[in-house]
Amino acid sequence: MQIKQIPLPIFVQDYSAVKPYLETLHLPQHTDLEEYFFKYPEISWECLKHIKIIEMNEEALKFSGATNVNGFTAALPQLFTNTLHKALQKILIAILTHQAKIEVEAQAVTLNGKFRDIILNWKLHPDYSESLEVATISIFDITELKKLQDNLTQQTAIRTKEQHQTEKQRQPHQQQMNRIEHLNSMGELTSSLAHQLNQPLAIISSYAQETCRRLNDNDIQHQHHELINAAQKIALHANRAGEIVNRLREFFSMKPLQKQPEDVNQIIKGTILFLKQEYNISKKLISLTLDSKIPQILLDRTQIEQVLFNILQNAFDAVESKKAKDAKITISTAANNNALIVTISDTGVGVSEQILDNIFEPFFTTKSNGMGLGLAICRSIISAHDGQIIVSSIEGKGMQFKLTLPI
Numbered sequence: 401m402q403i404k405q406i407p408l409p410i411f412v413q414d415y416s417a418v419k420p421y422l423e424t425l426h427l428p429q430h431t432d433l434e435e436y437f438f439k440y441p442e443i444s445w446e447c448l449k450h451i452k453i454i455e456m457n458e459e460a461l462k463f464s465g466a467t468n469v470n471g472f473t474a475a476l477p478q479l480f481t482n483t484l485h486k487a488l489q490k491i492l493i494a495i496l497t498h499q500a501k502i503e504v505e506a507q508a509v510t511l512n513g514k515f516r517d518i519i520l521n522w523k524l525h526p527d528y529s530e531s532l533e534v535a536t537i538s539i540f541d542i543t544e545l546k547k548l549q550d551n552l553t554q555q556t557a558i559r560t561k562e563q564h565q566t567e568k569q570r571q572p573h574q575q576q577m578n579r580i581e582h583l584n585s586m587g588e589l590t591s592s593l594a595h596q597l598n599q600p601l602a603i604i605s606s607y608a609q610e611t612c613r614r615l616n617d618n619d620i621q622h623q624h625h626e627l628i629n630a631a632q633k634i635a636l637h638a639n640r641a642g643e644i645v646n647r648l649r650e651f652f653s654m655k656p657l658q659k660q661p662e663d664v665n666q667i668i669k670g671t672i673l674f675l676k677q678e679y680n681i682s683k684k685l686i687s688l689t690l691d692s693k694i695p696q697i698l699l700d701r702t703q704i705e706q707v708l709f710n711i712l713q714n715a716f717d718a719v720e721s722k723k724a725k726d727a728k729i730t731i732s733t734a735a736n737n738n739a740l741i742v743t744i745s746d747t748g749v750g751v752s753e754q755i756l757d758n759i760f761e762p763f764f765t766t767k768s769n770g771m772g773l774g775l776a777i778c779r780s781i782i783s784a785h786d787g788q789i790i791v792s793s794i795e796g797k798g799m800q801f802k803l804t805l806p807i
């Protein structure tokens with residue numbers, strides 16, 4: 401095939417004079433050629449003078465804006481852009497390292513001053529691989545392709561920006577979603593509340609009906625004892641239903657935190673005093689290891705007291721139901737750089753691993769008279785203080801709660 405027929409700009413060149421010139425340089429072996437040509441750009445400029453252009457096809461003339469080979473050769477030094485100079489250095493390196501072809505991306509400038517992005521393909525004719533008399537350069541003009549790619553990149557950038565914006569617009573939507581999620585969990589809570597209340601209410605109703613039935617009986621005297629018993633049950637379960645409602649109201653009407661600098665050790669001591677008034681607690685049951693050097697921290701005293709009370713109450717229940725003689729509840733305080741840590745451990749019944757996952761769920765309880773709200777309340781109070789509750793347990797051995805509060 402003749403180069404005339406090839407629909408790409410083709411330049412046929414003769415590099416035979418380049419070789420003897422390169423040999424005069426006496427380049428030591430293992431020279432870093434790229435670094436060498438970078439350091440001595442005059443050498444590649446000098447080489448350019450030794451390259452002869454034998455032929456150019458119509459496409460090459462059209463591409464360069466020249467009318468013939470001589471005109472092009474004369475104008476060549478002006479047409480040499482930095483990237484073409486780099487391409488020439490790569491060709492020289494190929495010659496020195498016996499590579500038969502290379503491909504480089506460069507920018508060319510035409511005689512009428514237009515810049516074109518090109519892929520330049522240099523190939524040594526296999527019959528002249530030693531003499532370097534015939535090599536071809538073919539040009540693939542990628543200017544339009546590059547423009548298209550740049551446009552696409554820009555469009556992608558715009559699209560990414562738009563996406564960011566829609567994401568921003570989505571934020572209120574996200575808040576709405578959070579609210580819906582919150583409502584869903586409220587819904588779950590309400591249905592478990594209904595379930596919880598149904599039980600005492602059903603008991604109340606059945607005892608009340610039974611009482612009425614017996615009161616209608618003629619032999620009231622004889623049934624005196626059963627009637628008192630039924631009335632007591634009614635009162636008990638009505639109280640329980642009321643208590644559930646009250647605890648839940650507490651849970652939901654959590655007032656805004658009223659934070660003040662407080663001494664956690666003092667709060668712990670106060671809570672234990674309060675617990676002792678409520679329960680019959682032996683002197684030896686509770687032991688304290690309080691670090692007197694912990695700093696005061698900002699917290700809502702009433703709420704933290706409630707947390708400690710709930711956890712201690714559970715610990716007390718746990719050691720009570722185990723009925724071990726050497727039962728212990730240990731409370732310790734400590735501080736590190738950024739947090740205050742309160743650890744409450746007991747030697748009670750503990751829970752299994754599966755149960756441990758559920759104990760913070762509202763209404764989860766393993767106690768016959770339990771309500772399952774204590775720990776749910778603790779968790780929400782501690783997270784409102786930006787703190788954490790870490791819990792661990794060995795079934796049959798005990799339980800440990802670690803409260804972390806930021807300093």
Ligand SMILES: Nc1ncnc2c1ncn2[C@@H]1O[C@H](COP(=O)(O)OP(=O)(O)O)[C@@H](O)[C@H]1O
Pocket residue numbers: 710714715716718746748749750751759760764765766767769770771772773774775776798799
């Ligand atoms: N110190 C503890 N030892 C063993 N089990 C515990 C302890 N603390 C909590 N639990 C378990 O977590 C459950 C939930 O506790 P809580 O939310 O306070 O509700 P409640 O005390 O009304 O059951 C308890 O029923 C119990 O199974």
Ligand SMILES: [Mg+2]
Pocket residue numbers: 710713714772773774775
């Ligand atoms: Mg409890």
